[in-house]
Amino acid sequence: MGQSHPPFRRTRSRRILGGIRRWVTAAAGALALTGGLIAASPPASAAGLTQVTGFGTNPGNLSMYAYAPEALPAGAPLVIALHGCTQSASDYYAHSGWPKFADTYGFALVFPQTSSANNANSCFNWFEPGDSARGQGEALSIKQMVDRAVSLYGSDTRRVHITGLSAGGAMTANMLAAYPDVFAGGAIASGLPARCANGVAAAYTCMYSPPDRSPAQWGDLVRSAAPAGTTSWPRVAIWQGTADTTVKPANAAELRDQWTNVWGIGQTPSRTESLGAGTTRSVYDDASGRPAVEVYSVSGMGHGLAVDPGSGPEQCGSTGTYYLDTVCSGYHTARFWGLDDGGTGSLPAPTGLTVTGTTDTTVSLNWKAVDGATSYIVYRGGTKVGTTTSTSYTDTGLATGTTYTYTAAAVDTAGAAGVVSSPATATTTGFTPTCHTAGNYDHTVAGRAYQSGGHTYAKGSGQAMGLWNTFTIRTLKQTAPAYYVIADSGCPA
Structure with a gap:
């Protein structure tokens, strides 16, 4: 897979077959070149990025690079960032934006790097079971990097996260499935469901025409990859451009199905929000009201990582x-993971969190004071929305007729946030109808519709919209929360 092509592997432990395999590899190289998809420029400068050696037996033959802010305290989080095909650790370090948030929020970064010795296009071998399963190959090398970084920086093992782009995104999904006991969260950018492929041919299928498995079937692939008896799962963010022709947008829907099923929650979003720049965030809360899965759909974006210089x-x-x-994407992912909260302090959770009032655009909250608290952080859907020194807060600028879930945490004298409170749910008054014209794939990924048996249906009304593909264009009008009707003949908002 990767940015432009399935990552045809140069296997270390067994000989590559001749004949057809050599022809396929050559064809893949030609495809990449004619498509202009091989990066021609040298790796970007990586000042501050340091290579770390001696991190274990390294069965996957990877290289480890790391970045940590100066005076990083012990107990800080750790983020693993996996590059895509034709990229390198320094390239990802220079362009992705993750070092900025390592400095801002205080966490260490590890950038694993593969090479053409492993794969002709320097892709992580996400499609090879011997490299993506627990305790094997590249997957084990990445786990050994986590262990080494924890030793180097004193990282909090409860707050280790992993993210990746394209082939790195596909490998991220596999790592989350294989090591749910290691990673608290993950972010899959332009990637594929965990264990979608077990060879080169299947990699093509996953990229261009992903299998339409049921949520339970996708979830079973994760459960079978994880240690027996696993009951705690990572929180997963999924990033996908609607104009991606390399990894079809349908993969985002399959990823959503997979990880919501693992969490035991439905495939209907708890809420959707616009982030600007054509980006829609669909949130799927767990039983406690915290976001377990989030899908970020970027309208018109092709294959790549979303950045905003x-x-x-x-x-x-x-x-x-x-x-x-x-x-x-790094900003929203870091907040989804809770990396912006300054760490977990010792104060107990505020009690008595209640909704004291709502309007079309505001929600007012109140809670009981916590001894020793210097301030309080308020979270909406698990994302920090404000701080206050009082025991009340009003959230503003909200959408009408929309349900939101809030929690709060007390901040101690060291600036660390304590345990979050039990959630409180509020629904703003009123409702503003909105109109959306898009392909059936995009409607489904954005949470306005759902698919069944290869056909698409409007959420709420259940009206049939036709085939589930990017070529069938329909207009939907939202007439109530989570309720859409077909409005192809005209849609005045």
């Missing part, structure tokens, strides 16, 4: 091959 607090990264100027 600039110096603003929500901006990050720089443009380049497969680094696309839309929205800063």
Whole structure:
């Protein structure tokens, strides 16, 4: 797979078959070149990125690179970031924007790197069971990097996360499945469901025409990869461009089905939000009201990682091959994981969190004071939305007729947030109808419709919309929360 082509592997432990395999590899190289998809520029400068050696037996023959802010305290989180095909650790370090948030929020970064010795296109071998299963090959090398980083930086083993682009995204999904006891969360950018492929031919199928398995079938693939008896799962963010022709957008829907099923929750989002730049976030809460799975659909974006160059607090990264100027995925992913909360303090959770009032665009909250608290953080859907020194807060700028889930945490004198409270749910008053024209794939990924048996149906009304593909264009009108009707003949909002 990777950015432009399935990653045809140069196997270390067994000989590659001649004849057809050599022809297929050559054809893949030709495809990459004629498509202009091989990065021609040298790796970007990586000041501050350090190679780490001696991190274990390294059965996957990978290299380890790391970045940590100065004076990083013990107990800080750790993020593993996997590059895509034709990329390198330094390239991902320079363009992805993750170092900015390592500095801002205080965590260490590890950038595993593969090479053409492993794979002709320097892709992680996500489609090879011997490299993507627990305790084997590249997967084990990455796990050994986690162990080494924890030893180097004193990282909090409860707050280890992994992310990746394209082939790195596919490997991220496999790592989350194989090591749910290691990773608290993951982010899959332009990637594929865990264990979608077990060879080169299947890799093509997954990329261009992903299998339409049921959520339970996808979830079973994760459960069978994890240690027996696993009951705690990582929180997963899924990033996908609607114009991606390398990894079809349908993969985002299959990923959503897979991980919501693993969490034991439904495939209907708890809420959807617009982040600007054509990006829609669909949130799937767990039983406690915390986001377990989030899907970020970036309208019009092709194959790559979403970045937003600039110096603003929500901006990050720089443009380049497969680094696309839309929205800063690193910022939203870091907040989804809770990396912006300054760590877990010792204070107990606030009690008595209640909704004291709502309007069309606001929600007011109140809770009981916590002894020793200097301030409080308020979270909406697991994302921090404000701080206050009082025991009340009003959240503003909300959508009408929309349900939101809130929690709060007390902050101690060291600036660390304690345990979050039990959730409180509020629904703003009123409702503003909206209209959406898109392909049936995009409607489904955005949560406005669902698919069954290869056909698409409007959420709420259940109206048949036709085949589940990118070529069938329909207009949907949202007339109530989570309720859409077909409005092809005209849709005044």
